[in-house]
Amino acid sequence: MSTVSVRIPTILRTYTGGESEVKAEGATLREVITDLDANYSGIAARILDDSGKIRRFVNVYVGEEDVRFADGLDTPTPAGTQISIIPAVAGG
Amino acid sequence: MALDAADLGPATSLTCRECGESYELGPRYACEQCFGPLEIAYDFTGVTRASIEAGPRNIWRYRGLLPVPSNVQDTPNTEPGFTRLVRADHLAESLGMQRLWVKDDSGNPTHSFKDRVVAVALAAARELGFKVLACPSTGNLANAVAAAAARAGIRSAVFVPSDLEAQKIITTAVYGGTFVTVRGNYDDVNRLASEIAGEQEDWAFVNVNVRPYYAEGSKTLGYEIAEQLGWRLPDQIVVPVASGSQLTKIDKAFQELIRLGLVEDRPYKVFGAQATGCSPVAAAFKNGHDVVRPVKPDTIAKSLAIGNPADGPYVLDVVRRTGGAVEDVTDAEVVEGIRLLAGTEGIFAETAGGVTVGCLRKLVASGALDPEAETVIINSGDGLKTLDAVAPVARPSAEIAPTLEDFRASGLA
Numbered sequence: 157m158s159t160v161s162v163r164i165p166t167i168l169r170t171y172t173g174g175e176s177e178v179k180a181e182g183a184t185l186r187e188v189i190t191d192l193d194a195n196y197s198g199i200a201a202r203i204l205d206d207s208g209k210i211r212r213f214v215n216v217y218v219g220e221e222d223v224r225f226a227d228g229l230d231t232p233t234p235a236g237t238q239i240s241i242i243p244a245v246a247g248g
Numbered sequence: 249m250a251l252d253a254a255d256l257g258p259a260t261s262l263t264c265r266e267c268g269e270s271y272e273l274g275p276r277y278a279c280e281q282c283f284g285p286l287e288i289a290y291d292f293t294g295v296t297r298a299s300i301e302a303g304p305r306n307i308w309r310y311r312g313l314l315p316v317p318s319n320v321q322d323t324p325n326t327e328p329g330f331t332r333l334v335r336a337d338h339l340a341e342s343l344g345m346q347r348l349w350v351k352d353d354s355g356n357p358t359h360s361f362k363d364r365v366v367a368v369a370l371a372a373a374r375e376l377g378f379k380v381l382a383c384p385s386t387g388n389l390a391n392a393v394a395a396a397a398a399r400a401g402i403r404s405a406v407f408v409p410s411d412l413e414a415q416k417i418i419t420t421a422v423y424g425g426t427f428v429t430v431r432g433n434y435d436d437v438n439r440l441a442s443e444i445a446g447e448q449e450d451w452a453f454v455n456v457n458v459r460p461y462y463a464e465g466s467k468t469l470g471y472e473i474a475e476q477l478g479w480r481l482p483d484q485i486v487v488p489v490a491s492g493s494q495l496t497k498i499d500k501a502f503q504e505l506i507r508l509g510l511v512e513d514r515p516y517k518v519f520g521a522q523a524t525g526c527s528p529v530a531a532a533f534k535n536g537h538d539v540v541r542p543v544k545p546d547t548i549a550k551s552l553a554i555g556n557p558a559d560g561p562y563v564l565d566v567v568r569r570t571g572g573a574v575e576d577v578t579d580a581e582v583v584e585g586i587r588l589l590a591g592t593e594g595i596f597a598e599t600a601g602g603v604t605v606g607c608l609r610k611l612v613a614s615g616a617l618d619p620e621a622e623t624v625i626i627n628s629g630d631g632l633k634t635l636d637a638v639a640p641v642a643r644p645s646a647e648i649a650p651t652l653e654d655f656r657a658s659g660l661a
Binding site for chain 1: 266276277278279280281282283284285435436439442443445446447539541542544556558561
């Protein structure tokens with residue numbers, strides 16, 4: 157099992173007791189989110205929609221890469237990877 | 249941040265555009281249920297053509313339709329807006345059109361439409377208790393934020409891609425403030441700003457954590473166009489698309505004017521314009537998709553180079569609802585568009601304006617846009633900010649010695 161670090165956006169910190177960054181386990185993003193939900197119950201349903209896909213207005217980055225450009229939920233998450241969950245924003 | 253006494257004019261609440269969840273007005277921007285973008289809901293009362301016309305010749309004439317304090321005119325701001333609506337007969341003739349106008353937003357204080365959104369964001373941010381005005385930007389927004397913060401006497405913190413046009417670097421840095429170039433593209437900068445916004449609670453990132461207020465500033469483009477046409481909506485409008493917010497807010501403005509009885513309720517078509525090197529919304533439109541697949545931008549139209557446009561799905565909704573389209577043009581066509589507008593109307597547009605003119609031409613040629621219907625296009629920024637785009641092709645006719653002989657020999661008489 158590889159341990160990764162996950163940055164939590166403000167609107168999900170109610171699930172993590174206010175923590176802005178937490179540890180999680182998993183070899184892929186899907187496993188990481190499952191592990192997050194085991195420790196912070198309900199958080200997966202905020203990130204994923206009813207069909208289990210990443211919600212339209214959520215961006216997830218593994219390292220520097222937007223997972224929509226990688227393998228989505230199957231994107232590998234090697235030990236030490238930094239994962240960021242960010243609401244979609246744009247316009248600059 | 250407490251805001252019990254906040255006066256945000258006619259704004260009443262925040263509503264999720266995805267799931268409809270409602271929230272109290274405050275410094276929030278994403279729905280806690282589904283991450284959907286929040287939008288301002290209003291209770292408009294007492295707004296008439298006369299009350300608007302009695303206002304100042306800037307966007308505050310529409311303050312009764314914006315989420316800003318009722319005394320917004322009493323605090324320092326850049327006071328943008330009421331830019332000229334130019335009748336463009338020569339451009340129309342060259343494209344085989346009848347009635348064409350250019351809404352020229354290069355006339356704003358920092359020479360782009362971003363002064364509108366920043367002015368509204370600044371007013372709301374002050375009311376909500378923020379101390380610093382910040383943004384990630386492709387350039388124009390950086391100019392507008394740095395200038396507005398200077399005028400308001402507060403700190404600015406601006407983040408841009410390090411490969412930005414030199415003109416936009418200089419025209420941001422000149423206002424002072426904290427100005428950071430980031431080694432990455434706009435989407436990288438945007439992501440960084442989102443993460444910083446989660447840490448720095450008294451920083452108002454105008455297009456991130458105060459985005460619902462900020463975005464409303466684009467409605468003033470729609471109001472002005474209608475008022476300047478004599479309280480009438482155009483038949484067709486062509487709007488450049490980056491995040492897509494400008495296009496959707498112009499549509500929102502038109503809908504509000506109809507609902508308030510300020511203009512006649514009649515159909516209009518909204519068209520979107522993108523550069524081919526960053527055209528995720530045009531691609532989705534042409535492929536009949538409802539979702540916008542993000543891209544890695546590669547175009548000279550850097551102010552439109554947002555590969556993951558947050559309002560993309562809503563652009564598709566507006567365009568399809570009104571019978572419009574989303575078109576895209578190559579970088580070469582962008583440059584041609586800039587030169588065509590400059591050469592026919594004396595308006596020097598930045599690359600985004602070249603995209604819009606290029607797409608207008610393409611939409612007329614394809615028959616998607618009716619050449620006989622009343623049409624307005626948006627020029628969102630000034631060509632002086634993107635000189636590099638036209639520098640290779642905009643050259644003197646000749647170089648001569650200061651003699652009549654040389655002039656005659658040049659064949660230019």
